[in-house]
Amino acid sequence: MQIPNQLKISQKVELLEMVFDIECANRYEINYPNGQRFLLAYETCGFLWKWFLPKQRPCEIHLIDENKNEHFLLKRNFFFFFPSYELFASGELIGKIKRNFAIFHTVYKLFDAQNNFIAKLEGPFWRPWTFNIQNHEGKKIGLIGKKLSGLKELISDADNFSFEIDDSVTEQDSRALVLASTFAVDYDNFDKPAKSKD
DSSP states (O other): OOOOSEEEEEEEOOHHHHHHOOOOOOEEEEEOTTSOEEEEEEEEOOHHHHHHSTTTOOEEEEEEOTTOOEEEEEEEOOOSSSOEEEEEETTEEEEEEEEEOOSSEEEEEEEETTOOEEEEEEEETTOTTEEEEEETTSOEEEEEEEEOOTHHHHHSOOOEEEEEEOTTOOOHHHHHHHHHHHHHHHHHHTOOOGGGOO
């Protein structure tokens, strides 16, 4: 699958979640900048995991097209301190996303299936909604940014992101891995546990 240079990722809010403050499985629309649908994404997770250990829960995020064909599967394993993710395409591992220890910023490192370093995502402490993507040489090759969505975000935990990647990244597995890291950023930094909602 060809991953375009720019995409918008919007989390969808269930009516039950908005009205009754019930935490539901995360769902997303992934669209081209013009609003045309590219992919859909949805989470599968055990209810007990989501309720009792929401921040550390293991889960799977399925990226599917309009015909419900699955193109990518992102898995997050249970963790205590630093989450890690595995990205699959057609049942085969194509890359990994690992969060690293950092004090004044947030850092993720991306690896291919053979554990070769692909890229780094870095979110500065003073700009927690912006994650710069750098290749192994330290050159900026893209950006993941959280967008404020107004009233919907105030009354729910819905998040919206923009995804940009440079033409120099030609390997589609690498592009897919960077796109999948958007969900890692959301889950680890902006996903609000059900118990903590006001």
